[in-house]
Amino acid sequence: MGQDVFEITVNCIKLVLIFLMMVQAVPILVWVERRGSAFIQNRFGPNRVGPLGLLQLLADAVKFLTKEDFAPDKAIRPLFYAAPIFALIPATLAFAAIPMSVPLEIGGYVFKIQGYDMNVGIVYILGVSSLAAYTILMAGWGSASKFSLLGALRASAQVISYELALGLSIVGIILLFGTFNLTEMINAQQGTLSFKAFGHTVTSAYIPNWGIFYQPLAAIIFFAATFAESNRLPFDLAEGEAEIVAGFHTEYGGFKMLMFFIGEYGHMMLGSALMIIFFFGGYGIPWVTVDDVRQWAAGLSESATTISVITTLVHFLSFMIKFVFFLWVFIWVRWTLPRFRYDQLMDLGWKTMLPWALGNTILTALVIYLIS
Amino acid sequence: MAEASGMPLGGVIFLTVFLAIFGTFLIYLARAIGGQRKDNSAVKRDIYECGIPGQEKRETKVSVKFYLTAILFILFDIEIIFMYPWAITFRDFIASGQGTFVFTSMMIFLAIFIFGLFWEIKSKALEWD
C-alpha cells in the first residue's frame, strides 16, 4: 500500500487525538455555554468552583461518573445501552475528515492535519452524519417510554427534513468549486476575490476570496440547517418540558446522558467546521495564500522542516479562531432566539428553506452557464 | 500517501471500532463507579411519568405524518443526490460545448422536482396540526 508501519501508527494516533480533542472540547463548551448564557441574561453562572468556575467542568465529570447506572425495567437493554455508544460515532467519523491545516512535511513524510482524506469529502460527511438518526431512534425505542418514543419520532423527522435543505444548499457550493474534496475547496478560496466572467478576470483587493461572497443564500440556509441537524435551539423541538419531557433521552442519566451530549456537541463542531470550509476559506488566512505564508516563514528560518511547522501552526491557529467564533455563534443564537412550534419548524424546513435552496441552485447554475 | 487505496477506509474502520470499545468502556466505568443502589423499588424502576403510575403502553398510536415526512424525504433525497454528479461535471460540460444540453435537461428535472414540491405544499400534505 505504499505506507510503512510508522505512518499507519501515526495515522491511528491522529484519529484518536481528534476524538480526544472533541471530547475535551465538550466540557469547555458546556462551561462557555453556561457562562455565556449567564452573561447574556445578566446572571452569574457557575463561579464557585475554581477561578471563574472553571473547575466546574471537573466537578461535573465526577458527578456524572458517580451517578447510579440506571435502566428502567421495561427498557430493551441492548438498544438502551447501545444508543449512547452509537451517539459518539457519526459525528466523530465525520469530523475526522475535516482538514484543519496544511499538511506537515517532516523528513520525507507528509502528515495531513486531518484524520483521513476522503476523496468525496462532502458526500462522505453527509452520508456518515445521516446515520445519526439511528441513535435517536434506538434511544427512543429502547427506553420503552412514550415520551422517548414521541421525542425520537419528532427529532428524527426534524433531522431528516433539514437534511434536504442542507443537501440542496451544498449543490450550489459544488457548482461553484467543481469538486467534492474539502482541501480543494479551501485551495479555491485562497487570496483576494477574483473570478472570471465573460472572459475577463474580475478582482478586488479588499475582499477575501471566500465562498460566502459567491453563495450568501446557501450560507444562510446551510447554517440554519446545521442548527436543526444538531438539535440546537431555536430548533430543539426534540425536547419540550411541557410536552415530551426531555425527548428521546428522557430515561437516560449520568454518563449515558453525557455521551448524548458529546454527540450533540460533536454535530455542532462539525457544523461550524463545514461552515468555515464552505464559506469562510477553511484554514486559509483572509487575503493571504498558503504560498505567501510559506514565503514569510522562509524569511524566518532556513530549514524546510521549521518552515513547514510554522506554516502548519499558523494555519491551524487561523482555523481555530474561525472555529471558536462559529461555536460561539451557536451558543449566542441559542440564548437569543425563542424556540419554534413544531408545525412552524416543519413549515420552515419544507416550505421556506427547500424552495429557497432550489432557487439558489438554479440561480447559481444560470450564472455559471451565462458567464462562461 | 496512497490516497485512493483502502487506507481511508482502514482509518474509518479503526475509528469506529475504537469508538465502540471506548464507549463500552465508559459505560462500564460509570457502572463500576456509580454502582447500583439496593433500594430498587418497582416505582423507581418504572419509566418516567408525571407523578402518577405509568399508564400508556409503548405502542402509542402516532400520526401518519411522520411516515409521510420520511417517505417524501427519501424521494427528495434521491433527487438531490442526482444533482451532485451534475453539479460536479457542469463546468466540464460547458467547456466541452455541451453546456446548453446539460443545463436544459437539468432544468427539466428541476421543473419536475419543483412541480412535485409545490403539489405537495398545495395538497396540504406537509401541514402539521
Next chain:
Amino acid sequence: MTPDVFLFWFLALLIIGSGLAVLLFTNPIYSALSLAMTMVGVAAIFITLHAYFIAGVQLIVYAGAVMVLFVMVLMLFDIKAEIQAFSSGKISGAIKLISVGLLSGLIVGGIIMGQKSFVGELSKDAVQVAEAQKVKKSTSPDAATKELGMVLFSKHIFGFEALGVLLTVIAVGAVALARSRGGTHHAK
C-alpha cells in the same frame, strides 16, 4: 494476506453476518437495524472498489434514508403482533431455513464458479479495466465521479429524466395513500 484482502474478508463477513441477522432476529426492529448495518457494509465494499461517490450514495440513500423510514414505520406499529407472526409457526421457520439454504448455496456456488477458468478470464479483464482507471484517477480525486456524471448526463439522460417523473409519481401516490380515510389513523 495483504491489507486489501483482509479488508475484503472482514467486510464480506460483516455483510453476511448482518444479513443473516436480518433473517434470524425475531424482533423486526433488530432486523431493520441489521439491514442498515448490511447497507453500511456494502458502502464500505464500494469504497474498496474505488467507487467513492456510489459509496456515499449508498450511505445517504439506503443507510440514511430508506432504513430510517423502515425503523420509523416499525415504531408506528403494534410490534407485539408482528413479533408473533415473525417468530412462531412452522411456515415462517421453514421459510427461514430455505432462505439460509439458498444463501449458503449461492456462496458455495460462487466459490465453485470462481474457480472455473472462464470466470477467471472475465475477472482478469475487470482487473485490467480497474488498473487502467486507477492510472487515470490519480490525476484528480473527483475523476471517477466526473466520469459517472459524464455518462449519466449524456448517454443515460432519458433514464434520468424518467426517474424524475417516477419519483414525483411516487410522492403523489404516497400522499394520496396517507390522506385516504379508513386507514389505521382515522379509524375510531
